[in-house]
Amino acid sequence: MDNVNLNEEGYLTDFSQWSKEVAEKIAAENEISLTDKHWEVVDFLQKKHNNEEALSIRGIKKSGVINIKEFYDLFPGGPLKISTKIAGIPKPKSCI
Amino acid sequence: MKKLLILGAGTSGTMMANHMIKKLPKEEWSVTIVDQYKTHYYQPGFLFLPFDLYKTKDVKKKGEKFIPKGANYILEKIDKILPEENKVKLETQTVDYDILIIATGTKIAPEESEGMKEEMWHKNIFDFYTYEGSKGLRNKLREWQGGKLVVHITEMPIKCPVAPLEFAFLADSFFLNKGMRDKVDITFVTPLGGAFTKPKATEALHYLLEEKGIKEVVDFNLAEVDYKNNKIIDYAGVEVDYDLLVTVPTNLGDEMIERSGLGDDMNFVPTNKATLQSKAHENIFVIGDASNIPASKAGSVAHFEAEILEENLLRYIDGQELKEEFDGHANCFIETGHGKALLIDFNYTHEPVEGSFPFPIIGPLKLLKETRMNHMGKLAFRWIYWNMLIKGTHIPFVTAKMSEKGRNYDN
Ligand SMILES: Cc1cc2nc3c(=O)[nH]c(=O)nc-3n(C[C@H](O)[C@H](O)[C@H](O)COP(=O)(O)OP(=O)(O)OC[C@H]3O[C@@H](n4cnc5c(N)ncnc54)[C@H](O)[C@@H]3O)c2cc1C
Numbered sequence: 001m002d003n004v005n006l007n008e009e010g011y012l013t014d015f016s017q018w019s020k021e022v023a024e025k026i027a028a029e030n031e032i033s034l035t036d037k038h039w040e041v042v043d044f045l046q047k048k049h050n051n052e053e054a055l056s057i058r059g060i061k062k063s064g065v066i067n068i069k070e071f072y073d074l075f076p077g078g079p080l081k082i083s084t085k086i087a088g089i090p091k092p093k094s095c096i
Numbered sequence: 097m098k099k100l101l102i103l104g105a106g107t108s109g110t111m112m113a114n115h116m117i118k119k120l121p122k123e124e125w126s127v128t129i130v131d132q133y134k135t136h137y138y139q140p141g142f143l144f145l146p147f148d149l150y151k152t153k154d155v156k157k158k159g160e161k162f163i164p165k166g167a168n169y170i171l172e173k174i175d176k177i178l179p180e181e182n183k184v185k186l187e188t189q190t191v192d193y194d195i196l197i198i199a200t201g202t203k204i205a206p207e208e209s210e211g212m213k214e215e216m217w218h219k220n221i222f223d224f225y226t227y228e229g230s231k232g233l234r235n236k237l238r239e240w241q242g243g244k245l246v247v248h249i250t251e252m253p254i255k256c257p258v259a260p261l262e263f264a265f266l267a268d269s270f271f272l273n274k275g276m277r278d279k280v281d282i283t284f285v286t287p288l289g290g291a292f293t294k295p296k297a298t299e300a301l302h303y304l305l306e307e308k309g310i311k312e313v314v315d316f317n318l319a320e321v322d323y324k325n326n327k328i329i330d331y332a333g334v335e336v337d338y339d340l341l342v343t344v345p346t347n348l349g350d351e352m353i354e355r356s357g358l359g360d361d362m363n364f365v366p367t368n369k370a371t372l373q374s375k376a377h378e379n380i381f382v383i384g385d386a387s388n389i390p391a392s393k394a395g396s397v398a399h400f401e402a403e404i405l406e407e408n409l410l411r412y413i414d415g416q417e418l419k420e421e422f423d424g425h426a427n428c429f430i431e432t433g434h435g436k437a438l439l440i441d442f443n444y445t446h447e448p449v450e451g452s453f454p455f456p457i458i459g460p461l462k463l464l465k466e467t468r469m470n471h472m473g474k475l476a477f478r479w480i481y482w483n484m485l486i487k488g489t490h491i492p493f494v495t496a497k498m499s500e501k502g503r504n505y506d507n
Contacts, residue, residue, distance in 0.1 A: 008295065052369065052390045053360065056251045057287070057317040057331070058346070062361050068319075068331050078315035081289055093293035094257045095392045095426060096301070096440055096448055 011085055018088030026086050030077075034086070038074055040065050042087045049089040055080060056092065098125050100409075101184060101193035103174055105131035107139075107486060108384030108398040109199035110162050114488030115406040117164040120413075128168040128191060130184075134159055138481055140395065142230040143259055143431065146237055147270045154478065156227065162486050174200070177356035179377045195379050195409065198365055200352065202255055202385040202393060204229075206345035209250055211321035221323060221341045224263060225255070233342065237270070242279030243339030248328065249286045250318050253362075254347045255385050255393035258440075260284070261291055262431040263342060268308040269433030283311040285328065285336055290314050294447045297440070300464050304432055347393075349386055364388035369444070370420035372405045379412075381405060390444065391424040399485055400425045403496040425498040427453075429474035437470035439463055443498045449505055454493040456502025463503070 004017040010026070012018055023042060027034050034042075044065045048055055057080065060071050075082040084091045100116055102109045113129045120127065141155035163169045172186040183192045204225045206213040212221060222236065223229035247264045254260075264284050271277040284291050284305070291305060291312055292298040305312060319331045327337045349363030358365050358376065366375040367387035374380040383405050384398040391397050401422060408418045424444030431437050439461050440448035452459035461473055484491055 053388065054253050054362075054390070056253075058251055059361065068317075072331055078289070080287075080317075081315060091289060091293075092252060092287075094252065094288055095428070095442060096258060096292050096294055096297035096430070 009085075009091070011090055012088040015088050023086050023088065030075075030082050030085070032075065032082070032086070035074075037066065037070070038086075041071070041074065041083055045083060045087040045089060049087070054092070055084065098194045099192060100125055100127045100195050100197070101191060102127070102129040102197045102199060103177075103184065104199035104201055104384075104386070105129050105136065105159050105163065105169070106199065106201050106384070107395045107481075108201070108386075108402065109197070110136065110159070110486040111398065111402045111488050112197055112199060112383060112405065113167050114162075114164050114486070115402055116409065117166050118488070119406060119410060122166065126168065127164075127166070128170060128193075129163060130170045130172060130174055130186060130191075131159060132171070132173040134171055136162060136486075137227055138478060139225075140256070140481070141478060142224050142227065143262055143266070145230040146224055146233040146263075147266055148234060148238070149266075150478075152231060155230075157482065162482075174350075174352050175355070176352060177358060177380075179356070179358065179380060182379070193379075195381070195412070196377075197405075197409075198353070198358075198374070198380065198382045198386050199384050200350045200386045202347045202349055202364070204345040205348045206343075208346040208348070209318055209321060211323045212250075212343065212345060214321075214323050216323040220326070220339065221321065221343065223343060223345055224259075225344060225347075236340070240340060242271075242276050244281045244283065244337055245340050245342065246283050246285055246328065246336055246338035248284075248316075248318075248341060248343040249288075250343060250346050251287055253393060254344050256428070257392060258428060258430050260286075260342075260344050264310050265304065265308060265433040266431055268310065272434075281311075282309070283313060283336060283338075285313040285316050287317050288314065296447055296449050297464065300450065301438070304466070308433070347385075353386070360388050362388075368420075369424070370422050371408055371418040372401060372422060373408070373412075373418060381409065389422075389424070391422075392426040392428070394426055394428055395481065395485070396427045397425070399491070400427075400496040402488070421497065423497055425496060427494070429470055429477060431471065431474060432466050435471050436466045436468055437474045438466055439470045439473065441498060441503075446498065446500070446503075446505065449503050451503035453502075454499070 005013045136159040138155045144150040175185040218232045222233040271280045316330045353359040353363040367382040369389040385393040442448045451463045453461040
């Protein structure tokens, strides 16, 4: 991808470089084509991240946007890992 | 007379009572602290109790011993905060305040996960985040003949996020010493992308898992504990079998926070991460595990917060602007077993790196390296906790704001 900085795991290092086109490219690399539902989830995750709230499966469950089964269906594999990558925000992590 | 009211007499509340009684003029301010239990637990000791490395008396003492003279100490369950009236309802009485400090911590909520707190709870499914769980696990481990040990984190955030990994390391050491390591299979199961999640720590420490023969199952989001068939199942259908499950259940803030309408969806109180003032009410401050700030939930963090909160309370009383000082500083020893430990030091912006602590180059403690000296540091922490930390004594050379000297940062 041109003009965006990614870390070694493929996450954006600077959110200001995020755009819908960038999201679509990252999604394509993960064999996902983004639907309206995907965008809703991306928007929800970005809002949580801006409020500095921890991202978890519970948050998804309580989001009202999507249930967990749909979440796994939309982002197969590691849904939190992949959806955060597409949303341009850091993956959930621990202190080490 | 003005009133400072502190909710919770754990690590943070006790520390704040000791700090503020020294700073507030007696003629003008009263200090009251409330807790439901008469016992103060040394929670970091819950990691050692299961392996018979600590005795029960090392991890619990009478709370009263640590409450400063001159403070009112109320032993009652807190029912509800009424922030619009500046009052708090306890079980049998209502107390009012001018300034409120919430220090009610976080606790495990195994009932949040299907099948966890059923008939096998504390039989072959244990937590070690409570006194009962830790002691029950000790009794279990004394007689356990081996099999599949699964060490598991249900969901983040949890207090002391490294404790489960330390548990796995200590278990390896414990079974080796008992001459039965070959009978035990240890698997570490986490909802995160790995046991280590930060690049520098992964690079420096991943060898520990390989060296100790600990398997990793990652990105595992628990859907259910199938306690009848001894397996945990995640939402993607991945199953992990266990004979003994040591889990860290979901951690939530106290229900009292929810009843008071002051929490987020995990009952943590939205708090300004630099000033420690609650976002909703200017005369309510939050310290320790009860807040939602993106710092680690650890006693060392609460210790650094206490210094900044003390100053901000005095500024608030004086009508001055609050200092935006808290940088998320955390400083944690990580037991790696076999009498060694690691030390990590980090804040909101810097991930743990290699270097020396507390003094550049000479240390004597080494950051992000496994040494015996660090293990001695962790054991000394218990003494420091009971004798200095909660009593609000300043710990020499260790500053609330993180030092960047003597660290191997790239930039
Ligand atoms: C296994 C384990 C290992 C750990 N290891 C370390 C370590 O090595 N280093 C480190 O720095 N930290 C460690 N910690 C974390 C540390 O113990 C906590 O971060 C620290 O105790 C937080 O202090 P606190 O005052 O915020 O909460 P707590 O100390 O938990 O105190 C909260 C208090 O509030 C009271 N309370 C809550 N609700 C009510 C109510 N409704 N009514 C009345 N009272 C109420 C509780 O009874 C409790 O006494 C560890 C924790 C665990 C569980």
